[in-house]
Amino acid sequence: MNSLPLWIGLRYTGSKRRDQMVSFISLVSIIGLVMGVSLLIVVMSVMNGFDRELRERILGVMPQAMVMHRQGVENWQEKAQEFARHPLVLGAAPYVQVQGMISHADQVAPVSVYGVDASQEPQVSRLPEFIEHSALDALPSDGVLLGAGVAKKLGVAVGEAITLIIPDSDSATRLPHLATFSVAGIVNTGTEVDNGLAVTRLETAAALAGLGDRVTGIRLRLADLFAARAVLREILDAQPYGFYGIDWTRTHGNLFQAVQMSRQLVALLLFLIIAIAAFNVVSTLVMVVVDKQSQIAILRSLGASRWHIMGIFMVQGALIGAVGTSMGLLLGALGAFYVTDWVSALESLLGIQFLASDVYPISYLPSDFRLSDSLTVGAIALVMSWLATLYPAWRASRVAPAEALQLDH
Known part of the structure; x- marks a missing residue:
């Protein structure tokens, strides 16, 4: 039964x-x-x-956390080593960010120009994985890497020349800075990042921004993405006045x-x-x-x-x-x-x-x-x-x- x-x-x-x-x-x-x-x-x-x-992909290329100074970060080598000693920081590298426009033929596209150090970038980013033929390591001073979306919109290919237009941040009445670059490679992440990204050498971007030996800030790669705010708070508490930070929850949290x-x-x-x-x-x-x-x-x-x-x-x-x-x-x-x-x-x-x-x-x-x-x-x-x-x-x-x-x- x-x-x-x-x-x-x-x-x-x-x-x-x-x-x-x-x-x-x-x-x-x-x-x-x-x-x-x-x-x-x-x-x-x-x-x-x-x-x-x-x-x-997106947070592998874009900054997970950034520590910046209002006047630019001086002695950034020492600061990068200091930030990297935090137990939740896997890597720290300098960067320079400039907002501008890229012109080619009769097409114009807005971009965020990132100046990076090719030797230190792999510590904080997967950017080299999305560039063919190791173009980042061999990037000349007048070379630029364009996002695939930007290149498609402009109709530009590797080896062609483009004009970078940087507005004068000190005065709206002054003429913008113009610089000619050669497209050294295409960044293809398959994400929205490709639609507004341009990468050049650190010193080239610093010259465009008028920073001299300074950099915009220090990029951080974190062991725990969801601890970004806490890590930034601990780092900034130990810094003098003028330093501030932004993490990925403010740039891509939505x-x-x-x-x-x-x-x-x-x-x-x-x-x-x-x-x-x-x-x-x-x-x-x-x-x-x-x-x-x-x-x-x-x-x-x-x-x-x-x-x-x-x-x-x-x-x-x-x-x-x-x-x-x-x-x-x-x-x-x-x-x-x-x-x-x-x-x-x-x-x-x-x-x-x-x-x-x-x-x-x-x-x-x-x-x-x-x-x-x-x-x-x-x-x-x-x-x-x-x-x-x-x-x-x-x-x-x-x-x-x-x-x-x-x-x-």
Whole structure:
């Protein structure tokens, strides 16, 4: 009698029912779970991908934290060594930032010109990884590296000349500074950074900004991105008046929050889809209870308890949930691993780009499959499916044997 609910529940699930509508609703329940679970895994993987690309690409190139001085940082070599001694600072390197315009032919584009030291830049940035042929190491004094978006807008290629226009920060009535540069390479991160980035040598940018031997500030690479504010506060507390700092939460924090909020809202929406699929399990089991009333009455007459009857239908509903969830996990994992390639192939086939870097932070659809998310989704889907069996199982246990047999007769 202890194995009776399991044996009969499995038999009910695998047997051909007289009522084809019950079989159809059971199939719909399984399909609903498969679609809900698989879509949720794929979407969560895409959101995880956006989060990863934000950390590794955008924040891998742009400053994670910056320490600056109102008049420019003097003796920046000593300051960089001092900041690097902080336990949460992995690297420190100088930079010079200048806002300007780049002109080529009849096109103009605004840019942020970063002057960097090629020997120290790898300590704080992944910039060299996105430049072909190690162009940063061989960058001449009159050379510039352009973001792919800027180069595309200007229609400029490697080796061509461009004009950099730097406004005079001291007086709005003075003519801007003009300098001619040669494009030494293209920076292609595949993110929004490419649409406004220009990189040149540290001393060249310092001359453009009129800083002399000073630099705009010191860039920091951190062991923990979310400790950026605390690290900056500790560093600045030890500095004299005039120093201040900016971290990534002020420059790109809104983007990170948007990704997190979208991830949560989409996850909630798809969890509701799973809940609807689980509700279909209720409909399926209720119809099975109606269809099997005479069999339930016979089992009760032979000595089966109400708990045995409840167990039969709970096993049946749990099996529907297990099959739908398992198939959904498999399809979701498959989709998460290949969604980037599929979308890229579809873009090539249709000749369009779904994610443009001038509109979205990333120009392609990233994916980061995480086993922990899949296990969480699977567990929630199974629990929802099991909870959906409680009411139909309870209703089956309340079937009166005498009345059911009389109605069947």
